[in-house]
Amino acid sequence: SQKIEQNSEALNIQEGKTATLTCNYTNYSPAYLQWYRQDPGRGPVFLLLIRENEKEKRKERLKVTFDTTLKQSLFHITASQPADSATYLCALAWNTGFQKLVFGTGTRLLVSP
Amino acid sequence: GAVVSQHPSWVICKSGTSVKIECRSLDFQATTMFWYRQFPKQSLMLMATSNEGSKATYEQGVEKDKFLINHASLTLSTLTVTSAHPEDSSFYICSARILANTGELFFGEGSRLTVL
Numbered sequence: 001s002q003k004i005e006q007n008s009e010a011l012n013i014q015e016g017k018t019a020t021l022t023c024n025y026t027n028y029s030p031a032y033l034q035w036y037r038q039d040p041g042r043g044p045v046f047l048l049l050i051r052e053n054e055k056e057k058r059k060e061r062l063k064v065t066f067d068t069t070l071k072q073s074l075f076h077i078t079a080s081q082p083a084d085s086a087t088y089l090c091a092l093a094w095n096t097g098f099q100k101l102v103f104g105t106g107t108r109l110l111v112s113p
Numbered sequence: 114g115a116v117v118s119q120h121p122s123w124v125i126c127k128s129g130t131s132v133k134i135e136c137r138s139l140d141f142q143a144t145t146m147f148w149y150r151q152f153p154k155q156s157l158m159l160m161a162t163s164n165e166g167s168k169a170t171y172e173q174g175v176e177k178d179k180f181l182i183n184h185a186s187l188t189l190s191t192l193t194v195t196s197a198h199p200e201d202s203s204f205y206i207c208s209a210r211i212l213a214n215t216g217e218l219f220f221g222e223g224s225r226l227t228v229l
Contacts, residue, residue, distance in 0.1 A: 004156075032216055034216060034217065034218075036220075041204075041223070041225070042222055042223060043117075043119070043206045043208070043220030043221050043222050043223045044157070044206075044218075044220050045220070046217045046218060046219070049216055049217060089156070089157070091218075093216055100147075100159060100162065101147075101159070101216070101218060102159070103149075103156045103157040103158075104156060105154075105155060105156040106156065
């Protein structure tokens with residue numbers, strides 16, 4: 001079965017630095033990969049989607065890369081701010097189960113002032 | 114973006130009772146909604162896919178008689194936890210997708226269920 005791995009340890013960085021979060025998967029490459037932000041006690045909020053034929057996507061201070069050889073996606077937040085502190089989830093969808101998204105456990109990001 | 118409203122945001126009930134959670138798409142029609150469950154510090158686990166006008170598709174290991182899903186209209190899906198027990202205490206979140214090919218999910222705010 002497909003497995004998605006995100007670093008379970010919290011990532012602590014200083015305000016203004018770039019935060020980099022990792023999402024690794026096993027077996028088959030997904031049709032697309034998404035990143036969500038989740039605050040405590042709230043539902044996830046969609047951030048970015050990247051398809052299997054794309055290598056990089058950007059949106060304001062966010063950047064996502066997708067390496068199907070390494071089976072890995074990296075999520076970057078540049079010029080990080082304390083308000084960026086949250087849990088970030090990656091989610092994958094495969095062609096065989098196109099409608100379904102499978103989520104990683106998420107990585108908690110803490111940005112200190 | 115699209116808005117998905119979930120109600121109630123939290124509920125406490127006695128063991129053996131049933132609880133209904135509503136999920137509404139406020140500004141779009143959702144032919145498909147998804148119900149997730151999340152335990153503390155764990156990932157979202159898909160419970161079932163709810164299709165308007167037809168029976169829900171449950172994931173392996175999810176009891177369909179315990180978690181009743183009804184998707185009676187294009188804007189409303191309900192999840193009823195029947196004969197709730199303390200182990201059913203969890204965070205339940207619904208989501209909907211506007212277009213199948215974009216894949217982006219819009220999530221409700223979640224419902225925290227505590228069964229005493």
